[in-house]
Amino acid sequence: MARSRSKVTMMDVAREAGVSQSTVSFVVNGSTSVRISDATRQRVLEVAEALGYRRFSHSALDHKGSRVIGFLVDEISTSPFAVASMDGAREVAWENDRVLLVSSSGSDPELERSAIETLLSCRPEGMVIASILTRRIEPPAALRDVPTVLLNCYESDNGFPSVVPGEVAGGHTATRRLIDAGHRRIAIIGGEPWMEAARDRLKGYRQALATADIAAAPELIREGNWLPSSGYEQTRALMALDEPPTGIFCCNDSMAIGCYEALKEQGLRVPEDVSVVGYDDQEVARHMYPPLTTVVLPHDEMGRWAVETLVTEVASGQKPPLRRVKMECPLVERCSVAAPRVSSSRRSGMH
Incomplete structure (x- = not known):
């Protein structure tokens, strides 16, 4: 459970201890103005010490x-x-x-x-x-x-001096995860194109496909708006294609929520029927079913x-x-990616 001290945050302590960040703040700062059980205080302090958290x-x-x-x-x-x-x-x-x-x-x-x-x-x-x-x-x-x-x-x-996320590399990483699992028919649900992040993640997607000698099919490139509703709508449109994708890269976790819902409505399972990768590593990604493989926005x-x-x-x-x-945008491996079970041509009749 130990981590590098320079990387340990109050949020890390909260996650390991199973409490809110506010609880951690009150405990490590010795506040007695709120009622927190002795057992909880002790657990937070033990986790903080084990992780090397320095207040x-x-x-x-x-x-x-x-x-x-x-x-x-x-x-x-x-x-x-x-x-x-x-x-x-x-x-x-x-x-x-x-x-x-x-x-x-x-x-x-x-x-x-x-x-x-x-x-x-x-x-x-x-x-x-x-x-x-x-x-x-x-x-x-x-x-x-x-x-x-x-x-x-x-x-x-x-x-x-400035620091920005490596969004092109992040888009490449997300797409490459699907390629490495054996997918060749890979869709992307992107963000609003006026945003630099959306353009760069799409660029990374295209680069990953090109590196693997996979043509970027125009019908698999979909524009979303970062909200679950666009993930839902674009996934329905993708699965209605004569040759639907076996893998979908959603350019944020919120759109992946809508993607999951659309697949579920059609009786399709993640990752058995369709693999999904998100982006951002928001808290919700850990609690989706199955937990979402995603890319960290650092x-x-x-x-x-x-x-x-x-x-x-x-x-x-x-x-x-x-x-x-x-800054590197690393992949967080969870449970939403698997090898394509059947060919796209056989899956085309499932929608």
Whole structure:
């Protein structure tokens, strides 16, 4: 059960202990303001110790004085990924006896300027500028005077260190898993094409097929909108084809939920009749039946990298390389992929 200390988060402890992240927070910080049983407290503390979880050292801050890192994100409430990024950033800040000050702009340019001014007035050692969508941004000039890292976004001329998910490689990984299982008739249900993530995952899908000498059939490339309803609708359309797919790559786990439902309605089983791979590794993927094989979107690790880069820069007094890091999106193997049981031609009469 032990993990590398630098990778252990409060969420990891919560998952292993079978409690909420809020429970872990109250326990490890010694709060007595809520009623938590002694047995639960003991279990959380034992799991935290076994995993090597290190909580924030208040005494260190009291001795050294608060050192601040500013964190500005454009959206928080629209996606769980912003919280994952902040958790990773906060964990590293705490491990290095620093406080993370967080603000959200709500994608409002005026509010963004005001938030940056406020954060800079706290004299932070560095700033993290985060975006909920992977995209190009134009950071304000005021950030040129303080160490700054871009998280899930980047500048056109790479004027700041930045970290983004390796979406092309992630799309390739998801598709390659189906190919390695023996599938040749592989569909993709993508996201909205104006989003960089959707375009890159599709590019990875095409590259994986090309590498395996499999033609990308136009009828198997479907545009979704990230919601379960589009996964459902596009799966129904795919299974109505004269030669339906034996494997489906859904470009997020939410669309995979709809995909599962459409297959179930048609009396098809996952993975016996159709294999499915998702993307994002949201909590729901663990509880689908069967549990969904999916690709991790590494926002926690990206948040950690951003603060680690700032701390290293401050400690060394030297600017880090102005480069765009692409974080690996690894596959999480579960139970939704198997070898195709029958040929596509025999399956065509099943819809």
